[in-house]
Amino acid sequence: MAKLDIITAPDPHLKVRSTPVEKVDDEVRRLMDDLLETMYAADNGVGLAAPQVRVPKRVLVIDLSRGEEVTDPMCMANPEVIWSSEEVVSSEEGCLSVPEHYAEVVRPASVRVRYLDRDNEIRELDAEKFLAICIQHEIDHLDGVLFIDHLTAIKRNMILRKLSKMRKYTTVKPEAAAPVL
Ligand code: GNR
Ligand code: NI
Numbered sequence: 336m337a338k339l340d341i342i343t344a345p346d347p348h349l350k351v352r353s354t355p356v357e358k359v360d361d362e363v364r365r366l367m368d369d370l371l372e373t374m375y376a377a378d379n380g381v382g383l384a385a386p387q388v389r390v391p392k393r394v395l396v397i398d399l400s401r402g403e404e405v406t407d408p409m410c411m412a413n414p415e416v417i418w419s420s421e422e423v424v425s426s427e428e429g430c431l432s433v434p435e436h437y438a439e440v441v442r443p444a445s446v447r448v449r450y451l452d453r454d455n456e457i458r459e460l461d462a463e464k465f466l467a468i469c470i471q472h473e474i475d476h477l478d479g480v481l482f483i484d485h486l487t488a489i490k491r492n493m494i495l496r497k498l499s500k501m502r503k504y505t506t507v508k509p510e511a512a513a514p515v516l
Contacts, residue, residue, distance in 0.1 A: 384476035
């Protein structure tokens with residue numbers, strides 16, 4: 336397994352619509368394992384989608400285990416929302432690719448998803464509450480959408496400005512950085 340680097344907005348790789356996998360083979364299973372390892376290494380990550388590690392494939396993982404409560408990690412390929420509730424809920428979201436910013440996002444309260452599991456079997460899952468929110472957040476990543484894209488342009492641009500400013504100081508090697516005017 337390998338821990339990969341998680342990219343952050345406004346990286347253009349996060350805006351790409353990812354491609355379905357043909358089938359869940361060993362290569363896709365390895366990607367799922369790498370996503371899990373990368374997510375566990377990131378504090379408090381509950382989900383991770385392949386485009387966040389620059390892999391433009393429709394693959395995601397979710398693990399809502401918290402403290403005492405342990406659940407099996409979920410691995411999905413080619414997930415599709417096949418039903419969503421009329422009822423919507425607003426909840427605070429964060430994203431490993433939008434570090435240190437949180438905002439209320441409105442989404443359907445429950446969804447039914449169809450996906451391929453680790454064994455390449457077609458499955459359907461009814462999700463509600465936090466799981467429903469996470470699945471929608473991760474599927475958004477596969478479509479090149481971030482939670483900030485659900486906010487007003489003013490809020491989104493404010494967050495993006497702060498992130499690009501922060502990146503100038505943190506991810507660019509000092510010798511490669513242009514002088515900050
Ligand atoms: O760790 C995460 N927490 C979170 C909180 C509320 C709604 C969605 C999420 S997903 C996020 C990890 C992440 O960025 N996945 O893409
Ligand atoms: Ni995210």
